[in-house]
Structures are given as structure tokens and as C-alpha cells.
Amino acid sequence: MAPILQLTGICKRFPGVVALDEVSLAADRGEVVALIGENGAGKSTLMKILGGVHQPDAGQIILAGSAVTIRSVADAVKHGIGFVHQELNNLDNLEIAANLFLGREPLWAGPLRLIDRRAMVEASRPHLERLGLKIDPRTPLRQLSLAQQQLVEIAKALSQNARILVLDEPTSSLTATETERLLATVTDLRGQGVSIIYISHRLGEIGRIADRVVALRDGRNAGELGRGQINHDNMVRLMIGRDLKSFYVPGVGQHHPARLRLQGLRTSAWPSQAVSFDAAGGEILTFAGLVGSGRSELAQAIFGVTPPLDGRISLDGKELTIRGSRDAINAGIYLAPEDRRKTGLVTSMTIRENVTLPGLRDHAPAGLIRRGRESETTDRQIAAMQIRAPSRESRVMNLSGGNQQKVVLGKWLALKPKVLIVDEPTRGIDVGAKAEIYRLLRALADTGVAVIVISSDMEEVLGISDRIAVMREGAIAGILDRSRFSEVAVMNLAFGKAPTNTAASAAATASN
Numbered sequence: 001m002a003p004i005l006q007l008t009g010i011c012k013r014f015p016g017v018v019a020l021d022e023v024s025l026a027a028d029r030g031e032v033v034a035l036i037g038e039n040g041a042g043k044s045t046l047m048k049i050l051g052g053v054h055q056p057d058a059g060q061i062i063l064a065g066s067a068v069t070i071r072s073v074a075d076a077v078k079h080g081i082g083f084v085h086q087e088l089n090n091l092d093n094l095e096i097a098a099n100l101f102l103g104r105e106p107l108w109a110g111p112l113r114l115i116d117r118r119a120m121v122e123a124s125r126p127h128l129e130r131l132g133l134k135i136d137p138r139t140p141l142r143q144l145s146l147a148q149q150q151l152v153e154i155a156k157a158l159s160q161n162a163r164i165l166v167l168d169e170p171t172s173s174l175t176a177t178e179t180e181r182l183l184a185t186v187t188d189l190r191g192q193g194v195s196i197i198y199i200s201h202r203l204g205e206i207g208r209i210a211d212r213v214v215a216l217r218d219g220r221n222a223g224e225l226g227r228g229q230i231n232h233d234n235m236v237r238l239m240i241g242r243d244l245k246s247f248y249v250p251g252v253g254q255h256h257p258a259r260l261r262l263q264g265l266r267t268s269a270w271p272s273q274a275v276s277f278d279a280a281g282g283e284i285l286t287f288a289g290l291v292g293s294g295r296s297e298l299a300q301a302i303f304g305v306t307p308p309l310d311g312r313i314s315l316d317g318k319e320l321t322i323r324g325s326r327d328a329i330n331a332g333i334y335l336a337p338e339d340r341r342k343t344g345l346v347t348s349m350t351i352r353e354n355v356t357l358p359g360l361r362d363h364a365p366a367g368l369i370r371r372g373r374e375s376e377t378t379d380r381q382i383a384a385m386q387i388r389a390p391s392r393e394s395r396v397m398n399l400s401g402g403n404q405q406k407v408v409l410g411k412w413l414a415l416k417p418k419v420l421i422v423d424e425p426t427r428g429i430d431v432g433a434k435a436e437i438y439r440l441l442r443a444l445a446d447t448g449v450a451v452i453v454i455s456s457d458m459e460e461v462l463g464i465s466d467r468i469a470v471m472r473e474g475a476i477a478g479i480l481d482r483s484r485f486s487e488v489a490v491m492n493l494a495f496g497k498a499p500t501n502t503a504a505s506a507a508a509t510a511s512n
């Protein structure tokens with residue numbers, strides 16, 4: 001029997017880039033094919049061609065033995081291709097049900113073709129339940145966390161009866177529990193004969209669910225791995241063409257005085273919880289915890305996005321008044337936010353404009369923008385972060401997802417912060433670049449910066465931190481020193497399991 005999907009000899013060129021050069025990929029019925037490759041390798045582009053978003057310059061799409069032309073997204077849906085995109089493109093103002101049924105809303109009988117909202121809401125429930133989403137379908141999307149929005153997108157694709165489901169980095173914003181649920185869903189769907197193309201930079205999960213791995217490198221096929229050959233080292237070798245050593249860089253272990261000190265800080269998200277902690281220069285302090293435990297809100301309060309209700313913030317012994325981000329930036333405290341498209345980047349602007357935006361004053365003595373200095377800073381960041389783009393004048397929206405994330409980080413690193421808070425810094429970033437970002441964060445800490453990382457990636461949390469603060473329901477449940485690091489210790493604090501001695505003494509340190 002012919003495979004359900006064959007892509008052969010696919011070529012795609014964008015101005016200044018050959019995104020795909022004679023790429024092939026096949027999938028059988030009920031097969032999970034993982035598509036891997038470094039940032040910018042062409043994974044999303046290949047899938048966008050299958051999904052009708054882009055037209056190929058050459059090559060064929062063959063579904064169950066017959067060649068087809070997919071002219072539009074609607075065409076792809078008709079062919080049974082479901083697609084959950086890497087960058088969510090939900091319509092924020094819609095409620096969940098309306099988003100699920102967009103363009104195929106159930107209608108009342110009669111000539112007016114009015115939408116039967118109640119039918120739509122009811123029809124949505126089973127699709128949400130299937131993914132374990134216990135949310136009212138009438139909830140507006142903007143009230144959902146990024147993780148929940150991602151699950152809604154998956155529910156939407158499944159509700160369209162997809163035979164081939166493309167998941168482009170579906171777990172990049174999910175936490176451990178949500179990831180487990182998604183992986184179980186993928187396994188279920190495979191059992192039901194759905195073919196899944198799974199793009200991810202989280203190699204651990206690929207090892208668990210993939211039947212086959214297809215690797216792209218610089219827009220070309222770089223090789224495949226069968227079931228028995230799928231492991232971390234083999235995948236890395238195919239993707240980057242060499243081995244990768246020393247993933248995490250340990251700190252120099254020097255003790256610095258506290259730089260940032262929070263005392264009794266309360267945020268509007270958790271008004272009844274007062275948070276106190278110190279972050280020392282030279283350390284990487286990581287905040288772990290479940291999605292919604294208040295980590296991002298805390299970061300936003302320190303950065304002045306949503307100023308704290310009360311409490312004190314001091315930097316190097318001097319108390320700060322932070323009424324807005326401008327105050328934080330002036331003090332040398334920067335935040336690289338979680339949702340890069342909402343607050344981190346202006347995607348219609350170029351890399352240079354984005355990298356130099358927050359520091360414009362440095363580049364504009366007496367109000368004149370010094371193009372030369374801007375270009376220099378930008379090129380330095382492009383090289384340091386290994387950002388892959390045709391030039392510094394490329395628009396950020398045309399970069400691959402991972403490269404967009406590197407631009408966000410580059411923009412803040414260029415400013416020489418005293419305190420740098422990074423929220424999910426390696427979401428969607430490939431292994432090579434991850435190692436690079438860990439190295440950069442460590443190097444930054446070694447120069448005396450207090451680096452605060454918010455991360456939901458357990459491996460990363462345990463690997464990069466000097467101390468781990470675990471949040472639960474708006475409060476710090478405990479702070480762990482390196483000697484007490486373990487997945488279990490973090491999870492127990494995050495879930496509020498009976499506090500062990502470790503947790504109790506850590507909580508005591510936290511409130512000092």
C-alpha cells in the first residue's frame with residue numbers, strides 16, 4: 001500500500017534564502033514521524049507547504065498514491081490535513097467554541113443563516129474533554145494561558161477529522177503534566193490510524209513517541225532514524241552534523257552579595273501572598289512551578305509592567321520605586337518576556353531595529369540615531385547568538401521561530417543589565433542554540449549580573465541553576481540549593497505535597 005503521505009523533491013525559495021532544496025518526507029498510516037532540525041532548517045516551511053500556507057517552487061505532494069495540489073489552507077483541511085502552528089494565530093477576542101468552529105459554525109434552520117451558538121458550545125465540549133481541558137467553551141481565548149490556547153488549537157485540528165496531523169512544536173509552552181497529556185493524545189491518535197508529523201526541539205519526548213525521525217539541515221534532508229536508532233546523540237548528530245559536548249556550564253561557585261532584594265512584594269494576581277527573596281550577582285536563580293503559579297506575574301511586577309501593590313524592591317542596597325518598565329530599565333533591570341510576539345518583539349521591524357530598540361538612547365546621543373553604532377551592536381548580537389538570517393535588515397516576522405527568540409535575547413543582552421529576568425528563554429530553540437544561550441547566561445552571571453530564569457523545562461531547570469525557587473499559588477514554596485536539586489524535590493514543592501524537611505528549611509531560607 002502506498003504511504004498516506006509522500007512529499008518528494010520539494011523546493012522553496014524566499015528572498016535571500018533557499019528554505020527547502022529537494023526535500024522528501026513520507027508517512028504511513030498511524031505513524032508518528034518526528035521532523036527535527038536546527039532553527040531555520042526548514043521544518044515549518046515544509047509543513048506550511050503541506051498545509052496550503054505556501055506553494056512549493058518544485059516537487060510533489062502525493063496523498064495515498066495520488067498527486068494533489070494544495071492551493072489553500074481550506075484545501076488542506078479538505079484533504080484531511082490538520083495543522084497546529086508553531087506561532088499561535090488564535091483570534092484572541094473569540095470564545096473557544098467560536099474559534100473551534102470558525103468558518104463551519106452550526107446554523108439555525110431557516111433563511112437567515114444565524115449561528116446556533118448553543119449547538120456550537122455543546123459540540124465543542126467533547127473535543128475539549130478529549131484533551132483534558134476542563135474549561136467552559138464560552139471562555140474568550142485571551143483569558144487562557146498560552147498552554148491552554150495551544151491545546152485549543154489541537155482540539156480544533158482534531159475536530160476537523162484530520163487523517164494527517166501536523167504538530168509544530170506543540171509542547172514548547174506546556175509544562176510536564178500538560179506535555180504528558182499531549183503525548184498520550186498523540187499515542188491515542190496513532191492507535192486510531194492518524195498519521196502525525198511531530199516537530200519538536202525537545203528530543204526526550206521524540207525518543208518516547210516517534211516511530212521514525214527525519215532530520216533536515218540547511219533546507220536539505222540530513223538523514224533518518226528508525227525506531228531502534230532514536231536517541232539523543234544520534235538526533236543531535238543528524239541535526240548539527242557533529243557531536244555536542246558540555247551542554248550546561250557550571251557556575252564558578254563564587255559568593256556574591258545580594259543584588260536584587262524583594263521584601264513582601266504583593267502582585268495584583270495574588271494579592272494575599274507576599275513574596276520575599278534575594279538574587280545575588282553572579283548566580284542563576286531559576287523559578288520553577290506550574291503554569292499559573294505566579295512566576296510571570298512576579299517578573300512583570302519587578303519589571304513594572306503591572307506595578308506591585310506593595311512591598312519593597314531594592315537593588316545593590318538602594319530602594320527602588322518602580323511605577324513602570326521605564327523605571328526598571330533605568331535601574332538596570334530587564335525582562336525578556338515569555339510571549340515574544342506580544343511583548344518581546346516588533347515583528348514587522350528588522351533585526352537591527354529590534355535589537356537596538358530598548359537601548360535607543362545609547363545609540364542616539366543628542367537624539368540622532370547613530371546607524372553605524374546600531375549596526376555594530378546588531379552584528380555582534382547576530383554573531384554571539386548565531387542568529388540565522390539573510391541580513392541584519394531582515395524583518396523579524398520572516399525568521400524561523402527559534403531565531404525570533406534569539407533576537408529577543410540579543411536585544412536585552414545588548415543592554416548590559418544588572419538584573420536580567422528571562423521568561424522561558426529557550427522555548428522553541430534548537431539544541432545547539434540552547435547550549436549557546438546557557439553559555440551566554442552563565443557568562444553574564446560571571447560578570448556579576450543577577451540572572452533570574454523562569455522555566456518549565458525540568459531538564460533545563462536542574463541543569464542551569466545555582467538555586468531553584470519553586471512557586472505555588474503566588475508564593476515561594478521553597479528555594480533549593482544545588483545540593484538538594486532533584487526532579488522530585490521540585491515537583492513536591494510545586495504540587496504542595498506534604499513538606500519534607502528539605503522543603504520546610506528551604507521555605508525558611510526563602511522568608512529570611
Ligand SMILES: Nc1ncnc2c1ncn2[C@@H]1O[C@H](COP(=O)(O)OP(=O)(O)OP(=O)(O)O)[C@@H](O)[C@H]1O
Pocket residue numbers: 014015017018019037038039040041042043044045046086388389398399400401402403428430
Ligand atoms: N515568509 C518567509 N519569508 C522569508 N523567509 C522565510 C519565510 N518563512 C521562512 N523563511 C526562512 O526560511 C528558512 C526556514 O525557516 P523555517 O521557519 O521553516 O525553519 P524551522 O526549521 O521551522 O526553524 P525553527 O526551529 O526555528 O522553527 C529560514 O531561513 C527562514 O528565515
Ligand SMILES: [Mg+2]
Pocket residue numbers: 043044045086168400401402
Ligand atoms: Mg519552525
